[in-house]
Amino acid sequence: MDFTNVPQEIITQLEKELYLEDEQANVRVKRTSLGWIKIYIVTRCFERLSLEERENKIDDLLAPIDFNLGQYPVSGYQLLTPEEADEQGPESIQLPLPLWSDLLMAPEPDQVADLLDEEISPRPLVVTFYSFKGGVGRSTALGLVSGILARRNRRVVMVDLDLEAPGISILFKPDMDRSNSEQYGVVDYLHQRFLTPDQDIPSLENCIAGINLRSRGELFLVPAGEYDENYIHRLADLDRGTLQLFYKREVNPVSQLIEDIKAKINPDIILIDARPGFNDTSAIALFDLADTAILCFSPTDQSFEGLKWVVRGILKQRQYRGKPDLRFLLTPMPSVAPDQLQISIDRVENWIEENWGIPQGTTVSELYDKVYYNPSLITLSSLVNDVPDSLITAYLPIAEKIDASLPDITQKPIQPSLDRKAILNQLQFQAPRAQDIEASEIPNIFQKTEDFPNFLNQKTWLIRGAKGSGKSLLFRFFVEQPDEAKQLAESDVDLRDVCFIPGHGEQRLEGPILGSIDIRSYEHQVGENSWQNFWLNYALLQLCHAKPEFRSLPDFDKELGTLSAEQNPSHESIVSWLVQRAKSPQAASKAGDQLRAINRWLQEHHQRVWLLYDELDVGFGHAEADYNRRRQALNALLAWWLEDGSALGKIVPKIFLREDIWEQLNFTNKGHYTTAKTLPLRWDEADLWRLVLRQILKSSEAFRDWLGNQFGVTVERLNRIELEQLRKSLYPLWGERMGKGKKAYTYNWIRTRIEDSQENRFPRSLILLLEEAVKKEKEISTEYSAEVIVRPKALIDAFPYVSEQRVDEVRNEYPELAESLNQLAEERSPIDATRLGELWKLNNDQLTSRIRDMIDAGIFTKRTRPQDPPPGVYAVAELYLYGLKMVRKGQR
Numbered sequence: 001m002d003f004t005n006v007p008q009e010i011i012t013q014l015e016k017e018l019y020l021e022d023e024q025a026n027v028r029v030k031r032t033s034l035g036w037i038k039i040y041i042v043t044r045c046f047e048r049l050s051l052e053e054r055e056n057k058i059d060d061l062l063a064p065i066d067f068n069l070g071q072y073p074v075s076g077y078q079l080l081t082p083e084e085a086d087e088q089g090p091e092s093i094q095l096p097l098p099l100w101s102d103l104l105m106a107p108e109p110d111q112v113a114d115l116l117d118e119e120i121s122p123r124p125l126v127v128t129f130y131s132f133k134g135g136v137g138r139s140t141a142l143g144l145v146s147g148i149l150a151r152r153n154r155r156v157v158m159v160d161l162d163l164e165a166p167g168i169s170i171l172f173k174p175d176m177d178r179s180n181s182e183q184y185g186v187v188d189y190l191h192q193r194f195l196t197p198d199q200d201i202p203s204l205e206n207c208i209a210g211i212n213l214r215s216r217g218e219l220f221l222v223p224a225g226e227y228d229e230n231y232i233h234r235l236a237d238l239d240r241g242t243l244q245l246f247y248k249r250e251v252n253p254v255s256q257l258i259e260d261i262k263a264k265i266n267p268d269i270i271l272i273d274a275r276p277g278f279n280d281t282s283a284i285a286l287f288d289l290a291d292t293a294i295l296c297f298s299p300t301d302q303s304f305e306g307l308k309w310v311v312r313g314i315l316k317q318r319q320y321r322g323k324p325d326l327r328f329l330l331t332p333m334p335s336v337a338p339d340q341l342q343i344s345i346d347r348v349e350n351w352i353e354e355n356w357g358i359p360q361g362t363t364v365s366e367l368y369d370k371v372y373y374n375p376s377l378i379t380l381s382s383l384v385n386d387v388p389d390s391l392i393t394a395y396l397p398i399a400e401k402i403d404a405s406l407p408d409i410t411q412k413p414i415q416p417s418l419d420r421k422a423i424l425n426q427l428q429f430q431a432p433r434a435q436d437i438e439a440s441e442i443p444n445i446f447q448k449t450e451d452f453p454n455f456l457n458q459k460t461w462l463i464r465g466a467k468g469s470g471k472s473l474l475f476r477f478f479v480e481q482p483d484e485a486k487q488l489a490e491s492d493v494d495l496r497d498v499c500f501i502p503g504h505g506e507q508r509l510e511g512p513i514l515g516s517i518d519i520r521s522y523e524h525q526v527g528e529n530s531w532q533n534f535w536l537n538y539a540l541l542q543l544c545h546a547k548p549e550f551r552s553l554p555d556f557d558k559e560l561g562t563l564s565a566e567q568n569p570s571h572e573s574i575v576s577w578l579v580q581r582a583k584s585p586q587a588a589s590k591a592g593d594q595l596r597a598i599n600r601w602l603q604e605h606h607q608r609v610w611l612l613y614d615e616l617d618v619g620f621g622h623a624e625a626d627y628n629r630r631r632q633a634l635n636a637l638l639a640w641w642l643e644d645g646s647a648l649g650k651i652v653p654k655i656f657l658r659e660d661i662w663e664q665l666n667f668t669n670k671g672h673y674t675t676a677k678t679l680p681l682r683w684d685e686a687d688l689w690r691l692v693l694r695q696i697l698k699s700s701e702a703f704r705d706w707l708g709n710q711f712g713v714t715v716e717r718l719n720r721i722e723l724e725q726l727r728k729s730l731y732p733l734w735g736e737r738m739g740k741g742k743k744a745y746t747y748n749w750i751r752t753r754i755e756d757s758q759e760n761r762f763p764r765s766l767i768l769l770l771e772e773a774v775k776k777e778k779e780i781s782t783e784y785s786a787e788v789i790v791r792p793k794a795l796i797d798a799f800p801y802v803s804e805q806r807v808d809e810v811r812n813e814y815p816e817l818a819e820s821l822n823q824l825a826e827e828r829s830p831i832d833a834t835r836l837g838e839l840w841k842l843n844n845d846q847l848t849s850r851i852r853d854m855i856d857a858g859i860f861t862k863r864t865r866p867q868d869p870p871p872g873v874y875a876v877a878e879l880y881l882y883g884l885k886m887v888r889k890g891q892r
Contacts, residue, residue, distance in 0.1 A: 037073050129142040139273050331370075617813070697713070703733075
């Protein structure tokens with residue numbers, strides 16, 4: 001017999017025969033994960049028949065297909081009358097015991113249980129810490145997390161279910177309250193109730209100990225028990241048969257222990273330390289007791305192989321009971337080079353996506369936390385008292401995830417209620433592109449970031465960043481609103497003697513700014529090796545146009561004076577002059593002499609000039625030949641300033657350049673653009689929240705007054721407010737968490753969705769998200785908390801629009817990638833190189849180059865290790881997923 005088709009053959013044969021006697025007969029056959037089958041039959045044909053007679057009847061009916069109930073692969077069956085089925089209840093296959101073999105062998109349930117409502121916070125929340133292997137710091141993690149939660153005024157009970165090798169029982173021995181002379185624990189509690197189930201011996205009070213804390217909070221421990229010979233004998237009695245018997249009794253000692261803790265301690269959280277590996281006590285801790293499981297592991301092949309079955313068991317139990325939820329803790333992570341670390345992280349994320357899946361509205365990075373090896377653990381004398389800040393910081397994200405799942409227990413101070421309706425009507429988030437903002441509005445929109453003082457440094461020449469990171473707005477602020485820029489900078493540096501002049505930028509700026517057609521024309525006339533002459537003379541023209549005093553300097557030719565004096569000279573005349581200068585044998589020497597003359601004039605008059613270059617990514621065109629021209633031109637610009645421009649102490653370049661373009665350049669001494677000369681422009685979290693608050697304070701009078709009264713937040717104080725206060729100040733806007741039971745804090749949810757695969761964060765995407773969320777909020781008719789302006793649903797519903805807008809921006813920034821981006825629609829992320837080659841009809845070097853472009857643009861991140869065989873696997877940043885109309889692999 002072909003065992004692959006056995007279930008369907010059985011159903012077909014039995015239905016054909018049973019329907020002759022009972023048209024209402026119900027036949028179901030379920031296959032378990034290991035290939036066994038369980039048979040469930042309900043029919044009136046079984047009335048007045050014994051079990052043996054029923055078995056014989058079914059065997060006779062199955063004889064034509066050469067099968068019977070005692071044959072492989074049957075692992076169990078139920079033969080019931082309709083009345084017996086009703087008495088048994090709606091479950092056709094009874095709930096499996098929460099033990100490894102029983103659960104994995106169980107068939108899929110006919111009806112999947114509803115997952116626990118995340119909006120309803122269970123109290124107490126039961127969290128099991130589990131590891132497939134020992135030695136990964138599971139007990140240490142539980143202990144440190146318990147202390148953090150207790151200091152947050154949570155009442156916490158720890159239960160040591162690692163009965164074979166107790167961990168937290170030993171770790172907390174120095175801090176245990178010794179006032180109770182009895183030294184009982186979990187083993188004593190369970191063993192005695194196995195022997196005398198009707199007696200409360202030993203009581204919970206004799207099995208639980210308080211933990212002495214030097215700070216506020218309440219922390220308790222139910223240890224495994226007192227180590228002696230009797231402990232070993234009692235433990236031996238608690239074998240698999242005993243545990244199975246527990247679940248057949250009316251009162252289960254394991255459940256009774258948890259219920260006693262709830263009744264007598266009334267905790268907020270119960271933290272269970274489970275035994276590593278596949279043993280029955282760990283199965284009970286994971287499958288029966290836990291609302292949430294924390295899987296602790298180091299990313300090794302052995303861990304992945306074992307945890308695969310752990311996750312399968314949890315997924316099966318969720319189908320039956322709707323829990324537990326699952327989070328992952330990578331511990332201990334070694335301190336390795338960033339590229340090696342990323343390889344490990346990519347592997348972990350792939351594994352989580354394939355084995356656990358990604359809940360809707362969640363990113364894979366929100367499902368795990370990392371804890372690096374910390375040598376101070378070796379000398380730690382207590383997990384809850386005098387713990388170094390570095391350890392508290394390391395384990396804080398795990399504690400926050402647990403804490404976020406609990407209801408608030410502290411009474412919030414009474415505050416004046418927000419006028420939600422008035423604020424919604426007043427709020428105006430503006431996210432125009434830098435080039436679309438009116439010059440007069442720039443000071444109102446511009447947000448001073450943590451990088452701003454570094455930008456002001458005279459030695460900072462190169463400002464690198466992704467498109468959309470604020471480079472152009474910074475350029476426009478200084479070029480078009482110089483007085484306001486100097487005023488903003490005055491707390492860091494005195495710029496009153498500086499004149500800001502565009503070296504290149506958008507053509508709408510007044511003056512001799514060239515476009516891509518003009519630059520092509522120049523190269524066509526002088527060849528591809530005259531870019532240094534171009535930049536020297538182009539700079540001269542900008543300087544003389546902005547500062548009439550330079551035109552009258554000795555030895556300055558008449559043509560330069562005449563051309564620079566015109567308010568908007570024709571592009572043809574500019575190109576002709578540049579070509580003429582470039583063809584002169586003394587072109588470079590003459591231009592260099594004139595720049596040095598300007599520098600001397602500035603020195604004599606105690607003045608300085610900043611020459612700012614923007615639009616260097618788009619000012620050359622978008623064809624392949626244009627990109628080659630751009631590389632040659634920018635190589636020459638940066639090389640000249642490095643080699644000869646350093647002598648011009650009073651003329652300082654500020655060159656704004658897209659990060660991926662910088663990576664493509666290759667010129668002599670490129671490495672000399674060291675940290676001192678280069679500013680990578682990135683938005684820290686605090687910068688983002690200051691930007692949001694600035695727009696709130698500028699647009700909503702009601703919100704401005706409320707924030708000022710409650711938090712002391714004003715425009716004037718904004719740049720001095722620390723991160724934690726900034727986060728709290730925004731709780732009235734978007735709430736503390738993404739719903740009552742969600743594991744993500746709102747600020748984390750937002751921050752991770754406005755960054756690309758290179759961890760560049762985009763302020764415009766942030767403001768677009770809020771602009772769209774406010775619109776969505778106004779469209780929702782149901783009432784929401786009076787304490788929050790924009791509910792999580794509005795943010796979630798607004799995000800796809802933000803993703804679409806960001807994808808459109810990328811298409812404009814990288815027109816050469818537009819078609820490749822369009823072809824990703826309906827695909828799954830991560831996606832492998834073979835599939836990309838099929839979609840794009842590229843192979844070998846062309847495919848490698850295109851994938852590299854996607855990584856440089858912040859769209860892809862590589863998910864495979866260098867030693868892994870091809871094809872390579874690439875994940876798409878969450879920011880682009882919706883806009884590309886892709887789906888996340890493992891999304892459920």
